[in-house]
Amino acid sequence: MMRQHTVNDIKKCSMVEQNGLAEIRWHGRGGQGVVTAGEIMAEAALDEGRYFQAFPEFGAERTGAPVRAYTRISDEPIDLHCPVSEPSVVVVLDPTLLPSIDVYHGLSNGGVVIINSPKSPSEIAPQQRLKNHLVATVDATSIAMNTLKRNIPNTAMLGGLLSVTPIVGKDTCLNVIVRRLSMRFPQHIVEANKTAFEQAFSSVQL
Amino acid sequence: MKPLPSDSTIEMKDAIGTVKSTAKSLSGGFAVAEAMRQTNPDVVACYPITPSTLVVEKFSELVANGEVDTEFVAVESEHSALSACLAATAAGVRSQTASSSQGLAYMWEVLYAVSGLRLPVVLHCANRALSAPINIHGDHTDTMGARDSGWIQLYAENPQEAYDNALAAVRIAEHPDVLLPVLGSQDGYTVTHSVERVDVLPDKEVKKFVGQYTPKSALLDIENPVTFGPLVSPKHAFELKLQGIEAMSRAEDVIDSIGEEFAFLTGRPLDSVELYRMEDAELVMVVIGSVAGTARVAIDRLRSDGTKAGLLKIRSYRPFPSTRICEVLGGKKAVAVLDRALSPGAPYSPLYTDICAALYSHGVILPLASFVHGIGGRDTYPKQIIEAFQRIEEKLKVGESMNQTEYLGIT
Numbered sequence: 001m002m003r004q005h006t007v008n009d010i011k012k013c014s015m016v017e018q019n020g021l022a023e024i025r026w027h028g029r030g031g032q033g034v035v036t037a038g039e040i041m042a043e044a045a046l047d048e049g050r051y052f053q054a055f056p057e058f059g060a061e062r063t064g065a066p067v068r069a070y071t072r073i074s075d076e077p078i079d080l081h082c083p084v085s086e087p088s089v090v091v092v093l094d095p096t097l098l099p100s101i102d103v104y105h106g107l108s109n110g111g112v113v114i115i116n117s118p119k120s121p122s123e124i125a126p127q128q129r130l131k132n133h134l135v136a137t138v139d140a141t142s143i144a145m146n147t148l149k150r151n152i153p154n155t156a157m158l159g160g161l162l163s164v165t166p167i168v169g170k171d172t173c174l175n176v177i178v179r180r181l182s183m184r185f186p187q188h189i190v191e192a193n194k195t196a197f198e199q200a201f202s203s204v205q206l
Numbered sequence: 207m208k209p210l211p212s213d214s215t216i217e218m219k220d221a222i223g224t225v226k227s228t229a230k231s232l233s234g235g236f237a238v239a240e241a242m243r244q245t246n247p248d249v250v251a252c253y254p255i256t257p258s259t260l261v262v263e264k265f266s267e268l269v270a271n272g273e274v275d276t277e278f279v280a281v282e283s284e285h286s287a288l289s290a291c292l293a294a295t296a297a298g299v300r301s302q303t304a305s306s307s308q309g310l311a312y313m314w315e316v317l318y319a320v321s322g323l324r325l326p327v328v329l330h331c332a333n334r335a336l337s338a339p340i341n342i343h344g345d346h347t348d349t350m351g352a353r354d355s356g357w358i359q360l361y362a363e364n365p366q367e368a369y370d371n372a373l374a375a376v377r378i379a380e381h382p383d384v385l386l387p388v389l390g391s392q393d394g395y396t397v398t399h400s401v402e403r404v405d406v407l408p409d410k411e412v413k414k415f416v417g418q419y420t421p422k423s424a425l426l427d428i429e430n431p432v433t434f435g436p437l438v439s440p441k442h443a444f445e446l447k448l449q450g451i452e453a454m455s456r457a458e459d460v461i462d463s464i465g466e467e468f469a470f471l472t473g474r475p476l477d478s479v480e481l482y483r484m485e486d487a488e489l490v491m492v493v494i495g496s497v498a499g500t501a502r503v504a505i506d507r508l509r510s511d512g513t514k515a516g517l518l519k520i521r522s523y524r525p526f527p528s529t530r531i532c533e534v535l536g537g538k539k540a541v542a543v544l545d546r547a548l549s550p551g552a553p554y555s556p557l558y559t560d561i562c563a564a565l566y567s568h569g570v571i572l573p574l575a576s577f578v579h580g581i582g583g584r585d586t587y588p589k590q591i592i593e594a595f596q597r598i599e600e601k602l603k604v605g606e607s608m609n610q611t612e613y614l615g616i617t
Binding site for chain 2: 038039042043046051052053054055056058077078079080081082083085
């Protein structure tokens with residue numbers, strides 16, 4: 001079932017920012033752009049004059065290995081220098097992690113979960129456990145395969161995330177994506193990422 | 207919040223500073239590379255090692271793009287990296303390097319040579335555990351091991367401080383009252399790879415702040431020939447080493463005065479120690495490095511529950527600001543020292559030992575508890591710091607001794 005989210009859904013996720021602080025935990029695999037997604041959010045926060053922190057959890061990275069990253073966005077300078085243990089937002093870039101990693105661990109009450117999946121939230125997420133949360137899915141892999149021709153779902157996931165909870169402005173984020181990618185990639189790849197972001201933004205399932 | 211123009215940077219006026227900075231999103235490693243770009247040292251010699259790699263890879267990119275005119279020497283080892291810096295600075299130019307862990311360990315004998323020759327080399331260190339077990343993550347075992355090598359040591363809490371220290375280090379090292387090498391360090395990954403907001407000074411202000419390096423004596427100054435590094439007999443060696451001790455002691459005032467000058471520009475104080483909620487604090491924690499911010503969050507929570515907690519952050523570990531530390535710790539009910547290094551067989555870890563010696567020699571006797579955290583990159587959360595405070599509070603209440611080191615976050 002696909003539908004546009006309602007004002008009530010957005011209200012429900014007002015808990016994403018507690019005392020002006022949003023804490024995001026990203027789950028994905030090496031090569032999916034997990035770290036970059038966190039840094040794009042951070043840079044968007046900078047453009048909006050806010051404070052931020054984006055850092056990955058480093059292990060023995062290699063393509064395909066589970067990767068975790070964290071982003072904090074705040075109205076005030078951020079003092080904490082430890083991983084996010086009680087995220088208000090969890091982003092899952094790879095649904096194959098769900099059976100092996102407890103991605104919902106520590107998720108704060110009223111928090112938001114967004115999963116890269118063609119399935120509906122009720123099909124993929126434990127409803128009882130997440131009854132006080134807003135759960136959304138977006139088929140970021142299909143979108144990435146159609147637009148980028150590669151399974152790099154990070155920009156699509158950003159679109160999906162910001163459609164559910166506008167932690168940073170959509171246009172701010174798109175500007176950062178264009179700015180960052182333009183430094184390294186030709187125009188058509190930048191455009192494909194913008195399209196991926198937009199498609200995901202308008203195809204979130206709740 | 208109103209979105210600002212979609213430029214990669216935004217202009218902002220600092221509340222106290224006299225100079226407009228530009229806010230950028232930078233990791234600690236890139237923040238140091240940015241400071242190096244603005245400093246434009248004459249020579250940089252490096253052998254990359256994780257997690258200091260970010261500094262080296264970014265800086266070598268700047269060299270390749272012609273954004274600096276530094277002579278970049280890609281050497282075959284850390285021993286050679288610091289040897290190249292030694293030679294360059296002895297020849298009469300400004301030189302810098304970066305390293306971590308085993309890399310710093312491999313520089314060991316050259317560390318002593320650089321400080322003994324009184325060469326103002328700047329070393330950017332990303333703190334990392336020493337093997338074995340092999341571990342790439344942060345702790346202070348590498349730099350604490352170098353604490354007796356005659357280098358000034360500054361520790362940064364976050365990317366902003368890493369940037370600030372990297373600029374101040376140049377001035378401190380080259381100050382005529384000092385002429386000692388400076389090691390500026392930041393916690394591996396926790397700071398080096400954390401992308402945060404860093405307020406960057408305009409290039410021309412940095413250029414003015416660091417100024418030109420004019421060596422007191424230089425090998426390439428052929429009008430005034432000098433000898434560097436001759437054999438020194440027992441008749442003079444002791445006195446020469448004592449000159450290093452005196453310079454280190456003078457560095458205390460120099461660090462503070464350069465810190466004040468820096469604060470005038472930026473609005474960010476760069477004192478040898480930083481205090482948080484200390485005025486009426488009864489229980490105090492002494493920390494060094496990135497855990498300081500986490501400790502401040504813990505202290506706010508303790509305060510809201512009625513515990514009068516405070517924080518003393520050490521920014522300059524060498525020279526150790528003993529007098530200042532004793533002034534602020536005197537009269538407190540109890541002090542907990544949080545080390546991020548081990549010293550097997552020693553009574554305590556390095557920071558505790560220094561605090562203890564400073565207090566005792568100044569006649570300040572109070573209950574002093576030892577905690578060790580974050581070895582091999584173990585994360586420290588506010589909860590653990592709160593528990594440490596609660597334990598000393600409890601021990602004070604029942605009059606229990608605090609002479610056993612406790613280890614935080616052990617599973």
